[in-house]
Amino acid sequence: MLPDLRPPAPRGDAPRSVAVLGSTGSIGVQTLEVAALFPDRLRITALAAGTRWQELAEQARRVRPDHVVIADEAHLGALRDALAGTGVEVAAGTDAVRELAEEAEVDVVVAAIVGAAGLRPTLAAVEAGKTVALANKESLVVAGALVEAAAARSGAVVVPVDSEHSALFQCLVGEPAGSVERLILTASGGPFRLRPAETFDAISPEEAVAHPNWSMGAKISVDSATMMNKGLEVIEARWLFGVHADQIEVVVHPQSVVHSVVEFVDGSSKAQVGPPDMRVPIQVALAFPDRWAAPHPRLDWTRTGPLTFEPVDADRFPCLGLAYDALRAGGSAPAALNAANEVAVARFLTGDVRFTDVPRLVEVGLATARPAGTLDGLLAVDAAARRAAADARALTTA
Ligand SMILES: NC(=O)C1=CN([C@@H]2O[C@H](COP(=O)(O)OP(=O)(O)OC[C@H]3O[C@@H](n4cnc5c(N)ncnc54)[C@H](OP(=O)(O)O)[C@@H]3O)[C@@H](O)[C@H]2O)C=CC1
Ligand SMILES: CC(=O)[C@@H](O)[C@H](O)COP(=O)(O)O
Numbered sequence: 001m002l003p004d005l006r007p008p009a010p011r012g013d014a015p016r017s018v019a020v021l022g023s024t025g026s027i028g029v030q031t032l033e034v035a036a037l038f039p040d041r042l043r044i045t046a047l048a049a050g051t052r053w054q055e056l057a058e059q060a061r062r063v064r065p066d067h068v069v070i071a072d073e074a075h076l077g078a079l080r081d082a083l084a085g086t087g088v089e090v091a092a093g094t095d096a097v098r099e100l101a102e103e104a105e106v107d108v109v110v111a112a113i114v115g116a117a118g119l120r121p122t123l124a125a126v127e128a129g130k131t132v133a134l135a136n137k138e139s140l141v142v143a144g145a146l147v148e149a150a151a152a153r154s155g156a157v158v159v160p161v162d163s164e165h166s167a168l169f170q171c172l173v174g175e176p177a178g179s180v181e182r183l184i185l186t187a188s189g190g191p192f193r194l195r196p197a198e199t200f201d202a203i204s205p206e207e208a209v210a211h212p213n214w215s216m217g218a219k220i221s222v223d224s225a226t227m228m229n230k231g232l233e234v235i236e237a238r239w240l241f242g243v244h245a246d247q248i249e250v251v252v253h254p255q256s257v258v259h260s261v262v263e264f265v266d267g268s269s270k271a272q273v274g275p276p277d278m279r280v281p282i283q284v285a286l287a288f289p290d291r292w293a294a295p296h297p298r299l300d301w302t303r304t305g306p307l308t309f310e311p312v313d314a315d316r317f318p319c320l321g322l323a324y325d326a327l328r329a330g331g332s333a334p335a336a337l338n339a340a341n342e343v344a345v346a347r348f349l350t351g352d353v354r355f356t357d358v359p360r361l362v363e364v365g366l367a368t369a370r371p372a373g374t375l376d377g378l379l380a381v382d383a384a385a386r387r388a389a390a391d392a393r394a395l396t397t398a
């Protein structure tokens with residue numbers, strides 16, 4: 001699924017037309033910040049968001065794309081009114097979001113919708129042969145095999161935005177096929193790395209979204225707190241880099257400076273390092289295969305302090321093991337895992353269940369996995385796992 005990893009020819013300065021799907025979110029907003037640094041190289045031609053129409057309208061007035069789409073059709077009128085006279089074409093609905101990903105004039109699609117909702121537009125962009133700057137890891141978790149097959153058919157290039165996968169990608173470009181022994185994904189350990197397990201029942205949503213190193217959307221922040229984020233990233237790495245589960249390891253690195261490590265068959269390892277700042281991997285993806293000078297913060301090696309590494313505590317963070325189980329089970333198990341996790345996180349954020357219920361609800365959802373090879377089959381499993389995780393009232397202890 002990756003681009004050819006031989007050192008590629010530079011693309012040069014021809015402007016790239018960019019569609020940002022999920023523009024009002026953490027990755028979307030930072031993508032617009034990066035694009036603003038390169039007005040001659042990047043033109044934002046399309047924006048899409050879920051419900052936050054005022055933020056979307058403000059972005060559209062500033063960036064002046066050709067198209068904006070709001071997925072929630074209830075906001076179409078308000079968005080149209082807000083953009084009257086600007087010349088920006090306004091549409092609504094999930095089909096319209098998907099159509100943006102296929103627009104003929106779009107070169108690069110930034111897939112930054114959160115959750116399985118991002119799957120259809122991501123798949124559409126891949127099927128249309130776009131360069132896809134992929135933040136939406138859930139699309140690979142749910143349907144990695146389908147995305148991989150679509151990329152092989154269309155020639156789409158998928159460049160990871162997720163910081164660990166961007167790190168691995170940067171380490172791998174220029175390396176020969178068959179040279180990878182292991183991929184080592186670093187994990188911050190989240191806000192509860194040192195918190196005693198017997199207090200986990202009392203964890204509040206506010207505590208869970210307070211990531212120590214990164215400012216991110218609520219869902220991925222809770223995933224980091226349960227370490228399900230690392231589980232999703234293990235599955236994401238399997239599809240991006242064509243390795244099997246036994247070749248992917250996770251190590252806790254609380255400083256989030258070493259973004260991940262590739263170990264090669266000759267015993268040499270490469271790591272990619274830098275301050276925790278998503279604008280860098282976003283820019284790497286938008287510029288690939290070039291590199292553009294930018295004023296993002298640099299590491300001060302004299303002040304970085306100790307960089308430490310430790311094993312994952314699998315007892316306190318069972319979600320990572322559940323994700324490995326799903327990856328090894330294959331088929332629709334990762335889709336069921338992801339769907340149940342989305343429901344569990346949403347229920348935790350509304351105070352409906354406790355933090356410790358999240359892995360339990362995921363296990364309930366995982367049990368709904370059944371043979372499914374097509375997109376419709378995977379989406380049926382997704383729906384069944386969501387129902388199971390939503391209906392699991394008996395587990396509710398909050
Ligand atoms: N934030 C980060 O630093 C990182 C994020 N990622 C991944 O990137 C993705 C986005 O994360 P993040 O930016 O934090 O999430 P946010 O919650 O901050 O943003 C999510 C975005 O998706 C939009 N959205 C939700 N549903 C739909 C839909 N059906 N159609 C169109 N747009 C929709 C939201 O719109 P609205 O708010 O208007 O409803 C919003 O723009 C996730 O998959 C995450 O795992 C990966 C690495 C790092
Ligand atoms: C910034 C990014 O890529 C996140 O996915 C980050 O990795 C989350 O941190 P954790 O390592 O705590 O999951």
Ligand SMILES: [Mn+2]
Pocket residue numbers: 162163164233
């Ligand atoms: Mn990550």
